[in-house]
Amino acid sequence: MSSDQDHLKETDTEARFEFKKEEKAAFETEKGLTEETVRVISEDKDEPEWMLERRLRALEQFQEMPMPEGWPGAPDLSEVDIDHIVPYIRPDIETRGGADSWEDLPEEIQDTFDKLGIPEAEKNALSGVGAQYESEIVYQNMQERWEEKGVIFCDMDKAVQEHEDLVKEHFMTKCVPPSDNKFAALHGAVWSGGSFVYVPEDTTVEMPVQAYFRMNSEGMGQFEHTLIIAEDNSEVHYIEGCSAPKYSAFNLHSGGVEVFVGEDAHVQYSTVQNWSKNTYNLNTKRAIVEADGTMEWVSGSMGSKATMLYPATILKGPGATDNHITIAFAGEGQDIDTGAKVYHNAPDTKSTIESKSISKDGGRTNYRGLVHISDGAEDSSTSVECDALMFDNESTSDTMPYMEIQESKVDVAHEATVGKIGDEDVFYLQSRGLDDDDAKQMIVAGFIEPITEELPIEYAVELNRLIELEMEGSLG
Amino acid sequence: MSTQVHANLTASQVEQISEDLGEPEWLLETRKEALAALDDLDMPDVIRTPGRTWTNLDALDYESLVDPLDYAQDKDRVDAEGVEVLSWSEALDEHEDLVKEHFGTVVDTQRDYLTALSTALFSAGTVVYVPEGVDAEDVKIRTTMNSQSLFNYTLVVAEESSSVTILERQQTGEETDGDRYYSGVVEAVAGENAYVQYGALQNLSEKTYNFSAKRGHADTYATVNWIEGNIGSRLTKSSVETRLLGDSSESQILGAFFGHEDQHFDIASRVWHEAEHTVADLVTRGVLDDEARSVYEGVQDVGREAWDTSSYQRENTLMLSDESEADASPKLIINNHDTEASHSATVGQVDAEDMFYMTSRGVNPEAAKNMLVEGFFVPVLEEVQVDELREDLDQLIYERLRE
Numbered sequence: 001m002s003s004d005q006d007h008l009k010e011t012d013t014e015a016r017f018e019f020k021k022e023e024k025a026a027f028e029t030e031k032g033l034t035e036e037t038v039r040v041i042s043e044d045k046d047e048p049e050w051m052l053e054r055r056l057r058a059l060e061q062f063q064e065m066p067m068p069e070g071w072p073g074a075p076d077l078s079e080v081d082i083d084h085i086v087p088y089i090r091p092d093i094e095t096r097g098g099a100d101s102w103e104d105l106p107e108e109i110q111d112t113f114d115k116l117g118i119p120e121a122e123k124n125a126l127s128g129v130g131a132q133y134e135s136e137i138v139y140q141n142m143q144e145r146w147e148e149k150g151v152i153f154c155d156m157d158k159a160v161q162e163h164e165d166l167v168k169e170h171f172m173t174k175c176v177p178p179s180d181n182k183f184a185a186l187h188g189a190v191w192s193g194g195s196f197v198y199v200p201e202d203t204t205v206e207m208p209v210q211a212y213f214r215m216n217s218e219g220m221g222q223f224e225h226t227l228i229i230a231e232d233n234s235e236v237h238y239i240e241g242c243s244a245p246k247y248s249a250f251n252l253h254s255g256g257v258e259v260f261v262g263e264d265a266h267v268q269y270s271t272v273q274n275w276s277k278n279t280y281n282l283n284t285k286r287a288i289v290e291a292d293g294t295m296e297w298v299s300g301s302m303g304s305k306a307t308m309l310y311p312a313t314i315l316k317g318p319g320a321t322d323n324h325i326t327i328a329f330a331g332e333g334q335d336i337d338t339g340a341k342v343y344h345n346a347p348d349t350k351s352t353i354e355s356k357s358i359s360k361d362g363g364r365t366n367y368r369g370l371v372h373i374s375d376g377a378e379d380s381s382t383s384v385e386c387d388a389l390m391f392d393n394e395s396t397s398d399t400m401p402y403m404e405i406q407e408s409k410v411d412v413a414h415e416a417t418v419g420k421i422g423d424e425d426v427f428y429l430q431s432r433g434l435d436d437d438d439a440k441q442m443i444v445a446g447f448i449e450p451i452t453e454e455l456p457i458e459y460a461v462e463l464n465r466l467i468e469l470e471m472e473g474s475l476g
Numbered sequence: 477m478s479t480q481v482h483a484n485l486t487a488s489q490v491e492q493i494s495e496d497l498g499e500p501e502w503l504l505e506t507r508k509e510a511l512a513a514l515d516d517l518d519m520p521d522v523i524r525t526p527g528r529t530w531t532n533l534d535a536l537d538y539e540s541l542v543d544p545l546d547y548a549q550d551k552d553r554v555d556a557e558g559v560e561v562l563s564w565s566e567a568l569d570e571h572e573d574l575v576k577e578h579f580g581t582v583v584d585t586q587r588d589y590l591t592a593l594s595t596a597l598f599s600a601g602t603v604v605y606v607p608e609g610v611d612a613e614d615v616k617i618r619t620t621m622n623s624q625s626l627f628n629y630t631l632v633v634a635e636e637s638s639s640v641t642i643l644e645r646q647q648t649g650e651e652t653d654g655d656r657y658y659s660g661v662v663e664a665v666a667g668e669n670a671y672v673q674y675g676a677l678q679n680l681s682e683k684t685y686n687f688s689a690k691r692g693h694a695d696t697y698a699t700v701n702w703i704e705g706n707i708g709s710r711l712t713k714s715s716v717e718t719r720l721l722g723d724s725s726e727s728q729i730l731g732a733f734f735g736h737e738d739q740h741f742d743i744a745s746r747v748w749h750e751a752e753h754t755v756a757d758l759v760t761r762g763v764l765d766d767e768a769r770s771v772y773e774g775v776q777d778v779g780r781e782a783w784d785t786s787s788y789q790r791e792n793t794l795m796l797s798d799e800s801e802a803d804a805s806p807k808l809i810i811n812n813h814d815t816e817a818s819h820s821a822t823v824g825q826v827d828a829e830d831m832f833y834m835t836s837r838g839v840n841p842e843a844a845k846n847m848l849v850e851g852f853f854v855p856v857l858e859e860v861q862v863d864e865l866r867e868d869l870d871q872l873i874y875e876r877l878r879e
Binding site: 072073370372375378388390391392393394395396397398399400401402403404405406407408409410411412413414415416417418419420 | 523525526528780781783793795796797798799800801802803804805806807808809810811812813814815816817818819820821822823824825
């Protein structure tokens, strides 16, 4: 085991995520959550009164709501005690709202993102980049040509100040209200940072924009909010990456994502989640899609101790489409409970959900999903496919889909399979000269290929490297 | 906590039932314990999704449905050579040890509120005893409920290397005023290398609330197969379950339902793989018309030590009306990787191309639809090995289509 760990430390990817930085904060709230904490955060951000009011109302709802525990097979959240979390840490930076040059950042923050490879990716493949360190965006930049077309890509806190009307209308109102679940309410009370993306009508942002979220401090909670508004006939691809070094105390990530997809618009939201294995990842993500619009969720969940994430899409307009592609990999001590929710509320709407999960060394994956077709959503169709791969009899692979069909003129199909790596496949590859580990890695890479091929090449490579790392952890 | 039924339910009523059946002390005690437990027991689990409860059992008014001491029924038992098909009094007279050994070992007598209620109040039922090595033909049990409520309890014990096929029918006889309640618990114990096929066809009146819990234990090389047909009742809450406890044991659970008007069927098929080389196949097909609603849950649970498991599940629902609703949740819980498991579920309407084909051949649309619906049930019907059950089910489907 120890030699495995030494080997791991030498590999690039491991080093890129696992380094720690000395905690240096300009402002940090007390642990725990009180009305005072919320007021302090709002004041530190110099927010308008309506935002403070929304935060306080969300806080009330958080205190009233039960933990999501009554579900069959719900992950163990007993350790998640909000009184032991530092909800807000403002890193020591001069520019509020994010610097637009990496050089302007303090050296240790600059170094963090260098190691994560963000500036490099910005040069090569992205239209814009936002980088969040602890509770605040520290870097935000977008190519000028998009700015000229009226595209907005900025820090969420800055958006509250500079695009107040848009934010006031869309922020946790019709998409993800704080009343949705306990952690959405918590998020509503203490949110900080995140991105605001606005794409005007008839505009296609050709290269993806990316935000990267890094938690560095022990025992902190990160609550970034992402709001994407894609006007009619526009197109944008947003990528989110996240990581944190591992500490002994637990960390909490409870992000909120709201996406508004206009008529004929197309939004893709891709996530590669690699939180450290002491992080509870409890997110609420939702999109509302107007007529003939398309929403695509691509999620890779590799990290965290426990994840509960079910990106939801409301197909509001006729002809709207939703595609979910999700991959979960649970190793030792991990419980990845993830899936999708789709509401078909208009005729001619379509959805597809493709889920792949891998569990090994005692890890648990669960696909938990809901497809709801409302009365009147005629000529709608949905197809759900879940495949799971298991490595041993210490691991668990669950599948819990729910279908609510209130309309007869529909086409609804759900399929799931669970199995182990085929001995014959391994034998075939071995007979071609691969050793056992390489053969298994190759089979896993093939298993998740339908997902990696949806990602830009840099991320597909990243995902494959993370999986290789996970595989080596026990097979090597 | 649960609905209170206590206002008209007392220990002395339970004693009365027990005395009528000439029961031994231990059974009366079991009944009384179940009665006492009612206060702390919840309704059977129902599926909940954000903002919705798939079956609302709390809305049932048991007070008005249950009359513990009125249990009029007609029972018609057809036995087969070598197998004993007994009423409870007979069974307790002749095989008390056997009953005591198995009663309540498969279905927990206090599993939930409705099961405990059944334990406390059952007055009708049958014990089927298949001695070692007996290869029995069809056993038939027809129950006609004449009272307002009826609590039925069936125990099947199939000893080593025996085999039996049981066909149970439930229907309502004389009309009564108001709503009715039928509760049926079935326990099946299949010994080593035994084979039990249990087919049930429920055609209760549409004023009847129906609770049904069927569960079997399969020992090494044993097979427990279920057929569950639901046509009648106002609301049915049914679970059909097998625990595969012995190596190389098998189970097939076949289900068929046809709901119309405002019928509500909440149907579950569940199997637990708890030994090596076990096989399960869960197949359910249902049709919904008018405002009928179906809720389906399928569970395939594979344990840590269940090496070399094969487990399959299919559920298909056909919706004939826009006002109907089909909810489904087929679940996989897999704890051993040496498993081949799959499930699939579909919901849709009668295929437009099939309809077009039929009508283009001169079949009128109504007749074409009926033929396609009857055809939809064929994959389940052809698996039913009990001729009488298959023919009856076919006939009930035929009649419902032409009402």
